[in-house]
Amino acid sequence: MEFVLKAILKVVKIALILFVVTFGIYMNNLENKLIFYVIRPLLNKHYDSQVRDRRV
Amino acid sequence: MNFSEFTDILVAPIDKALQRYDPIWLAENGKGGQRTRYNDKNGIEKYREWRGTKDTLRDYVAWLKNVGSMGQMVASAPVACLKGFWEYRWMGSYLGTFIFINRLFEGYRGEELKIANMHMHAITSSLTKKIAFVLKNDKRLGGGPDSDNIIPYDETLPPLYLMGFPGLTPVPLQTLPEFIICDIDQHIEPYYIDVAESMGLPADVCSRCSAETGVAIDDAFPIMGRGMLSSNMPCNASEATSSFQRRRIGLPDFPVTLAMQHQEEEGKDFSEQVLKDSMKFIEDIYGVKYDWNELFKYAKLMNEQNEIEMEKWDIFATPYSPLNGISETLYKLYEWQSVNGAEPMFNEVDRKVIKIMRDCVDKKYEAFGGKTRHRAFLWGPSAVYYTDFPTWAQNCWGINVVLNMDSTMGYNHIDTEDPVKAMRDLTEFSQRSCMRHHAVGGWDNINAVWDWAKRFNCDMIICNDNVACKGMNGVHAALEEQAAEYGMHWVWLEHDLEDSRTVSRQDMRKCINDYMSVVLGEEPLDATIVEFDDSEGY
Numbered sequence: 001m002e003f004v005l006k007a008i009l010k011v012v013k014i015a016l017i018l019f020v021v022t023f024g025i026y027m028n029n030l031e032n033k034l035i036f037y038v039i040r041p042l043l044n045k046h047y048d049s050q051v052r053d054r055r056v
Numbered sequence: 057m058n059f060s061e062f063t064d065i066l067v068a069p070i071d072k073a074l075q076r077y078d079p080i081w082l083a084e085n086g087k088g089g090q091r092t093r094y095n096d097k098n099g100i101e102k103y104r105e106w107r108g109t110k111d112t113l114r115d116y117v118a119w120l121k122n123v124g125s126m127g128q129m130v131a132s133a134p135v136a137c138l139k140g141f142w143e144y145r146w147m148g149s150y151l152g153t154f155i156f157i158n159r160l161f162e163g164y165r166g167e168e169l170k171i172a173n174m175h176m177h178a179i180t181s182s183l184t185k186k187i188a189f190v191l192k193n194d195k196r197l198g199g200g201p202d203s204d205n206i207i208p209y210d211e212t213l214p215p216l217y218l219m220g221f222p223g224l225t226p227v228p229l230q231t232l233p234e235f236i237i238c239d240i241d242q243h244i245e246p247y248y249i250d251v252a253e254s255m256g257l258p259a260d261v262c263s264r265c266s267a268e269t270g271v272a273i274d275d276a277f278p279i280m281g282r283g284m285l286s287s288n289m290p291c292n293a294s295e296a297t298s299s300f301q302r303r304r305i306g307l308p309d310f311p312v313t314l315a316m317q318h319q320e321e322e323g324k325d326f327s328e329q330v331l332k333d334s335m336k337f338i339e340d341i342y343g344v345k346y347d348w349n350e351l352f353k354y355a356k357l358m359n360e361q362n363e364i365e366m367e368k369w370d371i372f373a374t375p376y377s378p379l380n381g382i383s384e385t386l387y388k389l390y391e392w393q394s395v396n397g398a399e400p401m402f403n404e405v406d407r408k409v410i411k412i413m414r415d416c417v418d419k420k421y422e423a424f425g426g427k428t429r430h431r432a433f434l435w436g437p438s439a440v441y442y443t444d445f446p447t448w449a450q451n452c453w454g455i456n457v458v459l460n461m462d463s464t465m466g467y468n469h470i471d472t473e474d475p476v477k478a479m480r481d482l483t484e485f486s487q488r489s490c491m492r493h494h495a496v497g498g499w500d501n502i503n504a505v506w507d508w509a510k511r512f513n514c515d516m517i518i519c520n521d522n523v524a525c526k527g528m529n530g531v532h533a534a535l536e537e538q539a540a541e542y543g544m545h546w547v548w549l550e551h552d553l554e555d556s557r558t559v560s561r562q563d564m565r566k567c568i569n570d571y572m573s574v575v576l577g578e579e580p581l582d583a584t585i586v587e588f589d590d591s592e593g594y
Contacts, residue, residue: 022120026119027104028104029101029158031123032101032154032155032158040152056255
């Protein structure tokens with residue numbers, strides 16, 4: 001019984017932490033800030049350096 | 057008291073305490089509005105919209121589900137996805153999806169938010185699977201087990217009739233690298249347009265066709281299949297880009313040249329023969345026999361979608377539709393043009409949505425807190441998506457876009473027993489696809505805007521004024537004269553389709569701002585979004 005209770009508590013704790021973390025990311029728009037300010041500029045630098053075989 | 061009413065009471069104190077973060081409350085109280093939480097120019101939100109406890113949690117769950125779909129995409133084809141991001145500039149633009157979704161549903165609450173999230177998740181789920189499938193089988197990236205079992209076809213053709221080839225998967229060629237992505241990232245197509253123009257293509261053609269040509273020249277179309285179906289749609293510029301694409305892609309090609317004047321019976325005979333010939337082309341190239349029973353399976357799904365759509369239209373005509381604006385038009389465009397009966401998940405979504413809509417009619421539920429002042433029929437293409445125009449129009453001026461032209465495509469019933477009848481039905485259905493049924497299928501299509509507006513009890517028509525569309529430029533005066541005769545509010549919405557440099561998003565909004573403030577003398581619902589600079593944003 002104690003084991004089951006502990007397991008439930010652990011699941012609740014993990015779920016709570018997951019909720020706080022993901023809701024924090026969601027509410028503060030963190031994933032979009034990371035994409036816009038960090039990832040996309042790096043990708044653009046890569047795309048701009050590509051040599052493409054352009055002809056009609 | 058039901059469960060929902062009970063939870064409303066529970067969260068009421070929280071909502072009261074946090075209402076100063078709610079942009080609608082801010083606008084109503086002259087303390088700010090939707091734009092308050094944005095960084096200027098780049099359009100990045102400092103924090104997401106607070107919609108009240110229940111709706112914020114609802115939107116958070118929808119976000120989690122969409123994150124899950126994207127995770128699944130990468131997990132299902134990790135190497136191909138990485139290669140895709142590395143190879144294709146347009147893949148990088150898909151990272152802007154969440155910024156796009158946030159903008160689309162600003163101000164959405166309650167039932168309209170519930171439906172919008174269901175619709176967007178259906179699109180995200182379907183699209184991410186398609187991206188993974190295409191990248192996994194893209195011959196440029198090494199190919200995969202289905203590389204030769206894909207039928208690449210021009211995205212303006214409806215894929216339903218191609219579902220009769222067992223073991224083959226139709227994939228719209230332009231949808232992933234050009235069409236969908238132009239809605240998400242306003243800066244991606246100008247790059248491809250520049251590529252096309254650097255090769256000498258004139259700058260005054262339709263920017264979609266120009267961008268498609270740029271994608272072809274930049275070798276940014278995934279290569280798949282053994283032969284492709286191009287099309288004469290939707291106009292002369294489109295024919296030109298089809299030629300550039302077939303040259304560059306280098307696959308055997310069958311041009312599906314459906315009749316442009318499709319209302320005439322003679323046109324149907326011609327189009328039917330063209331469709332049959334294209335089916336023969338696929339049979340010969342792929343060595344697969346057409347199976348009508350396979351087709352009927354999907355035609356039944358498409359018929360159900362259209363039956364539900366007709367019921368939705370009845371509800372659209374009332375003030376009690378929680379489905380409207382961008383949520384309606386973007387979903388319908390994707391469901392019709394890209395899914396076309398091929399994905400049962402969309403039927404499930406439709407069944408759930410129509411149930412919510414029926415309930416809303418019973419409850420006399422008015423969307424957007426009943427703040428709608430005008431009901432508009434919109435005749436607008438891609439530029440209204442990357443501008444999240446319908447959402448802005450409602451939030452700023454209370455203009456509810458009841459229906460967009462993209463939702464008026466083929467809705468005829470397709471026979472599911474007799475191949476001869478089904479062929480004729482498929483012909484009519486295919487002729488009423490994107491663009492052919494809109495600006496370039498003859499005057500009757502354009503002139504139908506009055507019938508559409510009346511059918512949905514609209515008092516306003518917002519009509520696309522594409523600076524590079526030769527077809528629509530010719531009908532200005534005729535439409536303005538009719539608007540005066542019918543006493544309907546008529547607003548031209550200037551844009552350059554996929555080139556936001558020529559006509560910016562703010563230039564587009566200004567068309568409405570001028571009409572609403574100068575002609576109608578109305579005050580905005582949210583003063584922070586009348587004029588703002590989002591030129592650097594996705």
